[in-house]
Amino acid sequence: MYWNEKYECMPREQLEELQLERLKATVERAYHNVPHYRRLMQEKGIEPSDIQSLEDLRKLPFTTKNDLRENYPYGMFAVPLSEVVRIHSSSGTTGKPTVVGYTRNDLNVWAELMARSLTCGGATKNDVIHNAYGYGLFTGGLGVHYGAERIGASVIPISGGNTKRQVMIMKDYGSTILTCTPSYALYLAEVMEEMGVRPEDLKLKCGIFGAEPWSENMRKEIEKKLPLIALDIYGLSEIIGPGVAMECPEKNGLHIFEDHFIPEIIDPVTEEPLPYGQFGELVFTTITKEALPMIRYRTRDISALYKEPCSCGRTLVRMARVSGRTDDMLIIRGVNVFPSQIESVLLEIGETEPHYQLIVQREGSLDTLEVQVEVSERLFSDKVRRLEELENKIRAEIESTLGITVKVTLVEPKTIQRSEGKAKRVIDKRRI
Numbered sequence: 001m002y003w004n005e006k007y008e009c010m011p012r013e014q015l016e017e018l019q020l021e022r023l024k025a026t027v028e029r030a031y032h033n034v035p036h037y038r039r040l041m042q043e044k045g046i047e048p049s050d051i052q053s054l055e056d057l058r059k060l061p062f063t064t065k066n067d068l069r070e071n072y073p074y075g076m077f078a079v080p081l082s083e084v085v086r087i088h089s090s091s092g093t094t095g096k097p098t099v100v101g102y103t104r105n106d107l108n109v110w111a112e113l114m115a116r117s118l119t120c121g122g123a124t125k126n127d128v129i130h131n132a133y134g135y136g137l138f139t140g141g142l143g144v145h146y147g148a149e150r151i152g153a154s155v156i157p158i159s160g161g162n163t164k165r166q167v168m169i170m171k172d173y174g175s176t177i178l179t180c181t182p183s184y185a186l187y188l189a190e191v192m193e194e195m196g197v198r199p200e201d202l203k204l205k206c207g208i209f210g211a212e213p214w215s216e217n218m219r220k221e222i223e224k225k226l227p228l229i230a231l232d233i234y235g236l237s238e239i240i241g242p243g244v245a246m247e248c249p250e251k252n253g254l255h256i257f258e259d260h261f262i263p264e265i266i267d268p269v270t271e272e273p274l275p276y277g278q279f280g281e282l283v284f285t286t287i288t289k290e291a292l293p294m295i296r297y298r299t300r301d302i303s304a305l306y307k308e309p310c311s312c313g314r315t316l317v318r319m320a321r322v323s324g325r326t327d328d329m330l331i332i333r334g335v336n337v338f339p340s341q342i343e344s345v346l347l348e349i350g351e352t353e354p355h356y357q358l359i360v361q362r363e364g365s366l367d368t369l370e371v372q373v374e375v376s377e378r379l380f381s382d383k384v385r386r387l388e389e390l391e392n393k394i395r396a397e398i399e400s401t402l403g404i405t406v407k408v409t410l411v412e413p414k415t416i417q418r419s420e421g422k423a424k425r426v427i428d429k430r431r432i
Contacts, residue, residue, distance in 0.1 A: 001312070003119035003151065004112065007259045008314045015315065019262055020054055022287035027051050027060065030293045033078040036071055037061075037295060057262060057285060058273055063297045068098040068238065077101050079291050089137045090237055100139070100237045101291040107146065109288055113243035113257055114147020120246045120255065121206045121231050123177050125152030128203075130175035132166060132184060133211070134421055135159045139241030140211055144179045147243065153177075160184065160420035163191045171201055178207040182214040182222060182230070183423035186354050189225035199227040208233050210242055212422045213301075213322045215340045217347030219251075221354050232321050238297055239284050245319055253306055253318030260288045263317060264296070265305050268326045279304045281326055282319065300326045302338075330360060330426065332367045335404045339425040345397045346373055351390055355416045362430040370407040371398060377413050 002008050010018070028048040030037040040061040041047070050059060068076055076099075077084065084101040102110065123129065129148045133140030141159055148155035156173060158166055160180070166188060169175070178185065185207055192199075204226060210233035222230045234254050235242035244261055245254035256263050261284050265274045268281040282303045286294045304320040324338030331337070339358055346356055353374040361368050373394065375387070387410055395408040417424070 001119070002314075003116040007257070008116065008255070008316060010259070010315060012315060015258060016054060018259055019287060022259075023054065023057065023262065023285065024048070024051055026285070026287050026289070026293050027295065029078050029290075030295055034076055034293070036067060036076060037293075054262070057264070057296070060285075060295050062271065062283070063295055065098055065238070065298075065300075069096045072096045073099040074101070077291055078293050079103060084291050088139045088142075088237055088241070097137075098238060100241075103290040106240070106289055106291050109260060110143060110240050110243060111146040111150040113240065113260065114143050115150040116147075116257060117233055117243045117246035118144075118147050118151055118153070118177070118208065120248050121177065121208050122229075122249065123148070123151060123153055123206070127153045127176045128174055129153050129155045129177045129179060130158060130166070130170050130173075130204075131155055132158055132160055132178065132180035132188075132420075133242075138421075139235070139237045143235070143241040143243060144208075163188060163420070164195060167192050167195055167197055170204070171197055174203045176203050176205050178204055178226070178228065180207075180209065181211045181419070181422055182209040182218055183212060183419050184421070185209055185222050185226065185230070186218075187418045187420070189222070190353075193225075199225070202227055204228040206231065208246075210234055213324055213338070213340045215344040215347065216321075217344045218354065221347050234319065234322065236299060236301075238292075238294055239286060239299075240289065244284065247321075248310065248312045248314065250310055250312050252310055253320055255310065255314050255316040256305075256319055258316050261286055263305055263319065265303065266298075268300075276305050276307050279320070279323070282322075302326060302329075328426065330358070330369070330428070332360065332369050332402075332404055335402060337369070337402055337404070341401060342371060342398055343425075345401050346371075346394065349394060349397060351379065352376075352394070352410070353413065355418070356425070357416050358426045360426065360428045360430055367430065368407065369404065370409060372409045372411050372416065374413055374416055375410045380410075380412055 031048045086102040089097040089099045131144045135141035207228045207230045219230045232247040235244040245256040247254045264283040265280040274280040282299045282301045284297050301322045302324050306318045356373040359370040391408045398406050
């Protein structure tokens with residue numbers, strides 16, 4: 001049930017003492033070895049010795065993705081390159097990629113965190129882990145891989161793509177745990193059906209899905225189509241990769257591994273810390289990383305924190321599953337819209353396929369939102385009136401949820417592009 005019970009179930013007071021000790025060491029290291037942090041702290045009139053309690057964390061400056069880009073490639077590293085044994089980076093789709101480095105000890109910590117995460121999902125050395133996260137510069141594939149090896153499980157490093165082959169291997173090799181993005185899990189289920197592979201032909205028991213926001217209804221959809229319990233994993237390259245937080249089978253929020261990371265929730269506009277239970281932007285401070293310490297890193301992910309102990313026995317703070325991002329949030333006619341809200345409505349209605357796309361355009365001075373959603377072969381060949389009724393039903397439900405008018409277009413099966421990584425849900429055609 002636990003990979004490292006000492007830390008996962010540590011009494012709160014003891015954990016906070018450990019956090020403070022590690023926070024002080026991290027701030028000291030960042031101040032003396034990273035010119036960017038030293039400059040920001042000097043501008044605020046702060047020295048490492050000013051950090052005497054966990055509350056003092058809020059005195060420290062925030063770090064953003066832009067800071068990493070401005071210090072590209074290695075300016076944020078706190079150790080010489082000779083001590084960096086692995087380099088990963090983001091895709092760089094919105095500018096230069098963000099570069100992250102790991103010392104040998106950082107990789108050991110990461111493997112430990114992924115071992116905890118996989119164990120949280122029920123993995124043991126007797127499992128066969130089908131790892132369909134991308135390998136390479138993306139942190140997902142190798143993160144899961146090293147964690148699986150740490151617990152002694154058999155890992156299949158299949159990465160993304162070649163979906164029919166993936167289904168064949170899952171069936172033939174007796175995979176028991178699936179790791180990939182939730183949207184790819186649904187695609188695997190779809191391809192299985194096309195191939196005539198039934199859920200009972202597989203030995204899967206758990207799926208560990210992350211790298212994109214997904215709703216509770218999407219979980220139900222995955223669990224209906226695949227023979228597994230679907231659990232959420234959270235991480236990001238800048239903090240360490242996957243394994244920052246993990247959901248247990250109680251499905252009551254993701255346990256943040258606080259002996260390595262201090263989480264905060266802030267108001268994204270005022271930047272003021274928010275209390276437990278309130279939704280805002282998730283911020284992390286790493287307290288054990290050597291190569292790339294991150295102080296108050298703004299993730300742009302929307303979540304909330306809960307401190308009540310979980311019935312699984314872990315004492316770690318839990319985070320709500322990410323409901324969207326402050327920077328992929330759409331503002332349509334003054335209303336904040338997250339793709340996950342629309343996904344939830346579509347899956348609640350349950351009469352369409354779980355594949356959709358949001359098209360945003362500007363007509364004159366007004367923004368318009370079109371929701372394209374696939375219907376099944378059976379439904380598509382149905383009467384026009386039946387399709388019109390479904391379109392109207394979906395539109396009414398979405399408008400009721402969001403409070404804005406939308407256009408709903410039902411499209412033929414298989415016409416929305418499938419993703420083998422993060423699903424591209426939004427196409428923004430506005431010229432703002």
